[in-house]
Amino acid sequence: xxxxxxxxxxxxxxxxxxxxxxxxxxxxxxxxxxxxxxxxxxxxxxxxxxxxxxxxxxxxxxxxxxxxxxxxxxxxxxxxxxxxxxxxxxxxxxxxxxxxxxxxxxxxxxxxxxxxxxxxxxxxxxxxxxxxxxxxxxxxxxxxxxxxxxxxxxxxxxxxxxxxxxxxxxxxxxxxxxxxxxxxxxxxxxxxxxxxxxxxxxxxxxxxxxxxxxxxxxxxxxxxxxxxxxxxxxxxxxxxxxxxxxxxxxxxxxxxxxxxxxxxxxxxxxxxxxxxxxxxxxxxxxxxxxxxxxxxxxxxxxxxxxxxxxxxxxxxxxxxxxxxxxxxxxxxx
Amino acid sequence: xxxxxxxxxxxxxxxxxxxxxxxxxxxxxxxxxxxxxxxxxxxxxxxxxxxxxxxxxxxxxxxxxxxxxxxxxxxxxxxxxxxxxxxxxxxxxxxxxxxxxxxxxxxxxxxxxxxxxxxxxxxxxxxxxxxxxxxxxxxxxxxxxxxxxxxxxxxxxxxxxxxxxxxxxxxxxxxxxxxxxxxxxxxxxxxxxxxxxxxxxxxxxxxxxxxxxxxxxxxxxxxxxxxxxxxxxxxxxxxxxxxxxxxxxxxxxxxxxxxxxxxxxxxxxxxxxxxxxxxxxxxxxxxxxxxxxxxxxxxxxxxxxxxxxxxxxxxxxxxxxxxxxxxxxxxxx
Numbered sequence: 001x002x003x004x005x006x007x008x009x010x011x012x013x014x015x016x017x018x019x020x021x022x023x024x025x026x027x028x029x030x031x032x033x034x035x036x037x038x039x040x041x042x043x044x045x046x047x048x049x050x051x052x053x054x055x056x057x058x059x060x061x062x063x064x065x066x067x068x069x070x071x072x073x074x075x076x077x078x079x080x081x082x083x084x085x086x087x088x089x090x091x092x093x094x095x096x097x098x099x100x101x102x103x104x105x106x107x108x109x110x111x112x113x114x115x116x117x118x119x120x121x122x123x124x125x126x127x128x129x130x131x132x133x134x135x136x137x138x139x140x141x142x143x144x145x146x147x148x149x150x151x152x153x154x155x156x157x158x159x160x161x162x163x164x165x166x167x168x169x170x171x172x173x174x175x176x177x178x179x180x181x182x183x184x185x186x187x188x189x190x191x192x193x194x195x196x197x198x199x200x201x202x203x204x205x206x207x208x209x210x211x212x213x214x215x216x217x218x219x220x221x222x223x224x225x226x227x228x229x230x231x232x233x234x235x236x237x238x239x240x241x242x243x244x245x246x247x248x249x250x251x252x253x254x255x256x257x258x259x260x261x262x263x264x265x266x267x268x269x270x271x272x273x274x275x276x277x278x279x280x281x282x283x284x285x286x287x288x289x290x291x292x293x294x295x296x297x298x299x300x301x302x303x304x305x306x307x308x309x310x311x312x313x314x315x316x317x318x319x320x321x322x323x324x325x326x327x328x329x330x331x332x333x
Numbered sequence: 334x335x336x337x338x339x340x341x342x343x344x345x346x347x348x349x350x351x352x353x354x355x356x357x358x359x360x361x362x363x364x365x366x367x368x369x370x371x372x373x374x375x376x377x378x379x380x381x382x383x384x385x386x387x388x389x390x391x392x393x394x395x396x397x398x399x400x401x402x403x404x405x406x407x408x409x410x411x412x413x414x415x416x417x418x419x420x421x422x423x424x425x426x427x428x429x430x431x432x433x434x435x436x437x438x439x440x441x442x443x444x445x446x447x448x449x450x451x452x453x454x455x456x457x458x459x460x461x462x463x464x465x466x467x468x469x470x471x472x473x474x475x476x477x478x479x480x481x482x483x484x485x486x487x488x489x490x491x492x493x494x495x496x497x498x499x500x501x502x503x504x505x506x507x508x509x510x511x512x513x514x515x516x517x518x519x520x521x522x523x524x525x526x527x528x529x530x531x532x533x534x535x536x537x538x539x540x541x542x543x544x545x546x547x548x549x550x551x552x553x554x555x556x557x558x559x560x561x562x563x564x565x566x567x568x569x570x571x572x573x574x575x576x577x578x579x580x581x582x583x584x585x586x587x588x589x590x591x592x593x594x595x596x597x598x599x600x601x602x603x604x605x606x607x608x609x610x611x612x613x614x615x616x617x618x619x620x621x622x623x624x625x626x627x628x629x630x631x632x633x634x635x636x637x638x639x640x641x642x643x644x645x646x647x648x649x650x651x652x653x654x655x656x657x658x659x660x661x662x663x664x665x666x
Contacts, residue, residue, distance in 0.1 A: 018424075020431075021362070049427055050427075050430075052427070052431060053431050053432075054392070054401075054427075054428040054431045054432050054650065055391075055428065055431070056389050056390065056391045056648065057389065057390035057391070057424060058388075058389045058390070059387070068387070086419075086420055087420040087446065088420050089420050089446075091388075091390060093386040094382055094383075094385075094387075094388070095342075095388065097383075098353075098385060098386050098387045098388070099386075099387050113420065114420075178601075244662055315389065317387065
């Protein structure tokens with residue numbers, strides 16, 4: 001096996017979040033499904049932006065948020081994703097290097113701008129995302145750096161990568177390289193509507209062994225197995241997948257493997273301010289733990305620590321050191 | 334007098350804030366003077382950006398922040414400032430219209446990018462600003478819309494406008510139009526280093542009656558009169574200026590006019606998180622109050638309410654309705 005250079009290589013859509021508070025009325029009036037992510041084109045992005053309140057801009061994207069979490073745990077993280085050569089792209093690259101995540105994907109020179117997601121945060125803390133993929137559409141196999149994949153204990157891919165058509169090939173290529181180097185591959189299902197779009201393909205990837213570690217939440221598991229019964233989904237998952245972690249909001253998470261099914265409690269929070277990034281940050285703790293060979297339940301506990309931190313404030317990336325937070329509850333990392 | 338269309342027209346540098354937490358060590362290592370604003374060129378901006386932590390981006394700029402405060406009080410505000418036709422410019426324009434501030438200045442088509450200020454927030458809540466003026470350099474008299482100036486009860490100008498050379502003329506032109514329409518003109522001294530750069534010109538503007546209402550803080554008054562004795566400065570101010578409000582941090586503010594000198598207490602805050610925008614938001618309450626013909630001390634109290642709100646969180650614009658905050662302490666607005 002090549003030398004391990006990174007705990008986790010995160011591959012996903014490089015997106016700048018444009019976050020604003022919004023009333024439920026705006027969601028209803030625009031037929032937006034609370035808690036979901038929908039893809040929009042440039043025209044719809046302009047139209048919706050005009051309806052949004054004053055915003056703050058931060059780096060986001062599922063895999064990018066997960067990379068930020070891993071770095072905050074003290075892990076070594078890399079990121080592959082496509083930004084454009086514009087102000088948002090510079091902002092995104094800056095934030096990655098500023099937190100110590102290796103990010104060397106060549107930016108798109110002439111073409112669509114850096115992706116953005118207009119995120120409406122309702123008073124209940126739920127987030128509803130409207131994503132214009134822009135430059136992310138141009139992520140290709142050429143962007144998959146072989147050495148980086150080979151050197152990462154885990155290569156983590158977001159289900160949203162299935163939306164930009166060329167990124168699928170990049171996804172498959174990364175998985176091939178990782179397995180060729182004796183590494184593990186992880187996937188998050190990203191969103192139940194994403195699962196609806198690509199159910200058969202995702203099930204194929206899980207069942208043919210492309211995916212070693214699956215991350216999902218309850219509604220994504222229901223969507224994957226088209227079952228309203230969560231237990232049915234969990235049993236199917238145990239049969240289909242080597243390792244899976246399923247988040248259940250305030251109910252914590254369930255860790256599923258051939259060895260059994262284990263429930264881990266959520267880390268308590270004072271108030272849920274903004275759920276943006278909750279799943280991404282759970283993934284950061286879980287994957288960091290697995291990369292460091294922790295037992296599954298301990299890795300999931302790291303996940304709940306990270307998720308609890310990020311839902312306590314606006315924004316999808318940790319505001320404090322997750323390594324410190326983990327040490328405070330007894331982790332030796 | 335023409336019909337009043339706005340309480341306050343705010344004219345200033347249109348700047349996107351790039352805010353990050355920083356240790357005192359970074360300030361010391363870079364020879365940055367805590368609490369100050371310095372102008373930097375594009376190269377220095379790139380160099381400093383590389384040293385900064387992960388950031389959040391929001392609309393800023395003194396006069397822009399003040400406009401946001403006035404809108405939050407329920408006042409009618411307009412803004413004149415120069416952005417470029419780029420992502421930060423779009424972000425800035427969006428935030429202005431989203432909060433109901435009229436902002437129609439034509440963006441710069443080919444030239445420097447939208448201005449940005451790299452703001453380092455230290456653990457004590459102090460902010461240290463490093464501003465690249467970019468497109469702001471191109472604000473000219475052509476951008477001063479006569480009807481908007483004539484229709485504003487107060488035209489408010491930031492001292493920082495004296496830095497971009499052409500903006501000086503725009504500043505003077507706006508003051509002429511305002512006085513020609515029987516309106517009042519206000520100036521903030523912006524920063525003690527700004528006063529050091531333009532002391533004689535600012536004193537000239539105050540003494541020749543160009544300025545009807547002056548806003549400043551303690552260190553700016555000391556810089557203006559080159560006196561370490563604050564009381565000396567206040568007496569000089571009373572002789573030079575019709576109306577002045579001088580902020581004194583936790584000590585509140587002092588209102589100075591020919592009728593006397595009055596002290597107004599600060600509105601208490603639980604914790605100072607980030608002082609960015611404190612002076613700008615004080616100005617918003619004070620000017621809104623004057624535009625609505627409130628007594629000076631009441632206007633200053635509105636100023637302290639707005640300042641207290643903005644220093645309780647990261648970012649230079651109000652996170653809650655200032656009108657509600659004012660009503661809660663008995664203001665009928």
